[in-house]
Amino acid sequence: MTRRHPRSFRGLHALIEHPPGRDRTVLKNQLEFLGLKVTVHDQASPAPSEPVDILFFDADGGQTGEQEDAHHEIDLPAVALIGSETPSRLQAMLARRPSAYLMKPIRSTGIYASLAIATHQFATVEAMRRKLASADERLRSRRLLFSATLQIMKQAQVDETEAFRILRRTAMSRRETIEAVSAGVVAGNLPLPRLLAG
Amino acid sequence: MAKRRRETIHLGVLYSLTGPYGLVGREMLNGLTLAVEQVNASAEFDFQFAPLVFDPGGDLQNYQEHCELLIRDKGVRHIVGCYTSASRKQVLPLIERYDRLLWHSARYEGFENSDNVIYVGAAPNQHVVPLARYMIETLGSSVYCVGANYLWTWETNRVLQEIVSAAGGEIIAKRLVTLWDTEISHIVREIIDRRPPIIFNTLVGEASYRFYRDLHRALARDRSRSGAPRPAILSCSLCEPELRLIGPRASVGHITSSVYFSSIETPENRSFVRRYREMFGSSNLPSVDAEASYLCGLLLARAVRRAGSTDVQSVRTAVWRDELQAPQGLVRVDPENNHCYLTPRLARSRPGFSFEILDTAAAPVKPDPYLTWLDLDSLTRRRPAREAVAGQNLRLVK
16 A cells, blocks of 8 residues: 555544534545545444544534533544534533534535644644653652662662662663562562672 | 505514424514514504515424525525524524524523624523522522433533532432423422422423423322422423413413513513414413514514615614613613623413513623623622512512
């Protein structure tokens, strides 16, 4: 398959969750014109089996007050299709974490921009989430690292710099992270003689 | 009297006279017809209206098609119509694209202001906010919500919830049924079990009438056992013609917030009610929707006269300068948002299918469609005695 132009959305699979009508037709036609594969989904039809790259969902219909909180997060780029600007609807729409939106009536103009914004925004947020998760992980392991350092300082009667050096050397020789080695030390899986043996 | 040849202005009318809310559509057409007759019979206007009435039957696709037909084939510049927000959202793109004016008579949930709509029905600060204020000041703040599962319910429940929460109260349940579904027996059973002191009702049509009837019957049966007080049922939409459909006993004692009741004691309203009954039958009382569509016709006629043309921009500018002594009181359009200054009232339904007015706002209230100026603190800071409230904000009309 030829490589697509980076600003082309050709070949992506779009799912439209919206009742039939002019808005859905305009959106579907324009997405197909832009080279996307489009599946439309309403309450009557089953969810598609193929993986979806971008979702367009109706912000006006669907669920209501009582089930609103039960709405699960969307883990793909999503574009909200907004008709009513009432806060109750906007709140339900935001709970689905859209990356972009289009105002109804849907026109061909704006759909391409919504694809660009949604995919970019989703990628940015995803990257931030990954970074946050790894920072969280490192923050949690700081305590392990600190405990392991203290333990080695006490057992080997060395200073902090030397204790850290032992940890690092062990991590390098075992091809593990310092955090993993620290966890082993704290759990008692790596007694001092093995550490000093390197 | 020698008759001058008067210009005929075609007026588009888009009311669902049949279908699930045909009753309201016919009410609105009645009100508009009264205005058209008044204009056509009056020497004060050098034109006459010829309404082109289309009935979308409550079908959204029809709203769009009929609107396009009125604009493109019939060439009308002004359309009076729509009732539900869904129907308005259908025609709005066409109205805006062709730069026409929609004269909208229905109350609605707000959060919209199009240059191409004159909103004559009440905005949320003119119906749901006064009702919520009345409720927390006089009845309590523990509410059971029952309604049809659609935008009007979602949004009015949200506003109510915000006000109730600020007052330290709670929504104890929200029970929604599919729009036009009339199966409500499970809700009636739950109310009998839980006995909420206040019920906020946003059911529509037959489901609502059945709810009032079935709950009335169930309470009567249950009261002999427990002697518990009856819950107060509150609404922003219950109107005179609906009381008749509910029935003589079950329709009594319910609270409604509205800018119009047929029992308003003003010369303008007495004349309006008299003419309405002459035209549509002596047993009929006009509803808030009939008054609003009457105002649509009248405001449009006066604006065309003032502008000397049906040109949309000229008519819009002309209607901004108008001030109409309406059946409900003084009405004028706010140029900021094309909604109307209206006079909120609270009333309780009484025997004979009419309302006893409990409270009337001291002056017409500026429309606030986005609830920008809603101040929750001022609603809940003081919980004074009822008389004090009446003296400060509302005039007690007995």
